[in-house]
Amino acid sequence: MDVDVVVIGMGPGGEEVAGSLAEAGLSVVGIEDRLVGGECPYWGCIPSKAMVRAADVLAEGRRIPGLAGTATIEAGWAPVAERVAEVTAAWDDRAAVERFTGKGGRLIRGKGRISGTGEVTVGDQVIRARRGIVVATGTAPAVPPIDGLAGTPYWTNREAIETKELPESLIVLGGGAIGCELAQVFARFGSRVTVVEAGPRLLSLEEPESSDLLMKTFGHEGIEVRLDAKAERIRHDGGFVVNDDLRAERLLVAIGRRTNLRGLGLGAVGLDEAARFVDVDDRLRAADGVWAVGDVTGKGAFTHVSVYQARIATRAILGEDGPPADYRALPRVTFTDPEIGAVGLTESQAREQGLDVRVYNTDLANNTRGWLHHAEGFIKLIESEGRLVGGTAAGPMGGEILGALAVAVHGEVPVERLRHMMYAFPTFHRALDAALL
Numbered sequence: 001m002d003v004d005v006v007v008i009g010m011g012p013g014g015e016e017v018a019g020s021l022a023e024a025g026l027s028v029v030g031i032e033d034r035l036v037g038g039e040c041p042y043w044g045c046i047p048s049k050a051m052v053r054a055a056d057v058l059a060e061g062r063r064i065p066g067l068a069g070t071a072t073i074e075a076g077w078a079p080v081a082e083r084v085a086e087v088t089a090a091w092d093d094r095a096a097v098e099r100f101t102g103k104g105g106r107l108i109r110g111k112g113r114i115s116g117t118g119e120v121t122v123g124d125q126v127i128r129a130r131r132g133i134v135v136a137t138g139t140a141p142a143v144p145p146i147d148g149l150a151g152t153p154y155w156t157n158r159e160a161i162e163t164k165e166l167p168e169s170l171i172v173l174g175g176g177a178i179g180c181e182l183a184q185v186f187a188r189f190g191s192r193v194t195v196v197e198a199g200p201r202l203l204s205l206e207e208p209e210s211s212d213l214l215m216k217t218f219g220h221e222g223i224e225v226r227l228d229a230k231a232e233r234i235r236h237d238g239g240f241v242v243n244d245d246l247r248a249e250r251l252l253v254a255i256g257r258r259t260n261l262r263g264l265g266l267g268a269v270g271l272d273e274a275a276r277f278v279d280v281d282d283r284l285r286a287a288d289g290v291w292a293v294g295d296v297t298g299k300g301a302f303t304h305v306s307v308y309q310a311r312i313a314t315r316a317i318l319g320e321d322g323p324p325a326d327y328r329a330l331p332r333v334t335f336t337d338p339e340i341g342a343v344g345l346t347e348s349q350a351r352e353q354g355l356d357v358r359v360y361n362t363d364l365a366n367n368t369r370g371w372l373h374h375a376e377g378f379i380k381l382i383e384s385e386g387r388l389v390g391g392t393a394a395g396p397m398g399g400e401i402l403g404a405l406a407v408a409v410h411g412e413v414p415v416e417r418l419r420h421m422m423y424a425f426p427t428f429h430r431a432l433d434a435a436l437l
């Protein structure tokens, strides 16, 4: 079969490139091994945020005493499982497939592999791509080689999202964004949760203050966190036992994500198959006639990164102009409560880059809305040469307040200008004013 473009992997990045190119009139084949839409709508962002929303509602209910009277809360997992089945269409990708084919694209199910310059093979079908190949194969849960783990019925994000039953107790390996979000969800529904993190803090890539805040909240909510704690041995005897002294009904492995470049045939176009990520330039080009987008590029494992890159790759393939990829204002949100929104550089990253840094900090308890809300959180801003290069908004709706910080970092707005604008009173984002003063 001869076409213009072949896209391998139809997650958010692949779907965006393939759909846009098909809409632009190119003949496009998308190859997908599992479900069109990828991790985000079926086992990632969307169902996990449905779970977070349910857990947050419970937490709000529990805040009634002292603010609005009394409440009896009886948590139940059944509506959560039902809502997850609804938002994932019970793990059925028909709507996504129709979206793509409706734009003129052709879908082939199976595992795609580059078999030569401008050539992809799926099963025994060979497809020649006149204009290019796009690799958008994403990531899968990383499972560490811990003694005793293999062969046990441990959970990754996929089983945790699909569960119809609330576990009585849960050990979460890994205190990153996925581990923290799911730990809090299950704990708020009544599971006894322990987070085991090998490093010295939670959310290791974010500001240490974000970890401190989550440690405090998790402490109040009865979530045990073991830092600097490496899982070395795991036993399954009906339940899970980690390092002989920690026991729970379920074990969730959330230590990170891994790409799998082996078997993709990247060597056929001169790329390194042993690498962790596909190396791309600022137009997402990996080799002559080959582009890569999404988690597989290692620029940030977020849906918004894949879609952003996909739009740039689309323009490049169509030969259109446009700005190159720019990751200075990469936003990240951990949807815990308090929510941790961050953009650009952390203080230590900025210092490591040798920047001359000025740091602003304010506690949300000193902000009127924060005080009214009984909120815990903070805003931390990193300035270099009169412009913000990073910031964290932690607290209620931290990810929404982040929008203002992302605009400031992306638009290189002078701090002096931010200092002399009005911030609506009494909002959480008005804490930016306090921070800058």
Ligand SMILES: Cc1cc2nc3c(=O)[nH]c(=O)nc-3n(C[C@H](O)[C@H](O)[C@H](O)COP(=O)(O)OP(=O)(O)OC[C@H]3O[C@@H](n4cnc5c(N)ncnc54)[C@H](O)[C@@H]3O)c2cc1C
Pocket: 008, 009, 010, 011, 012, 013, 014, 031, 032, 033, 034, 035, 036, 037, 038, 039, 040, 043, 044, 045, 046, 048, 049, 110, 111, 112, 113, 136, 137, 138, 139, 140, 157, 178, 264, 293, 294, 295, 296, 300, 301, 302, 303, 304, 305, 306, 335
């Ligand atoms: C629990 C969880 C929560 C998350 N929450 C958020 C969030 O709130 N916000 C956010 O921005 N991000 C979130 N993410 C991350 C987000 O899901 C990913 O960054 C995003 O899905 C990456 O998109 P992608 O296009 O790179 O690939 P993926 O979504 O990984 O999709 C790649 C697709 O390629 C297919 N594939 C792989 N190899 C082949 C092959 N050889 N042939 C054919 N098909 C192949 C796979 O089956 C898969 O469908 C979350 C992730 C998880 C696990």
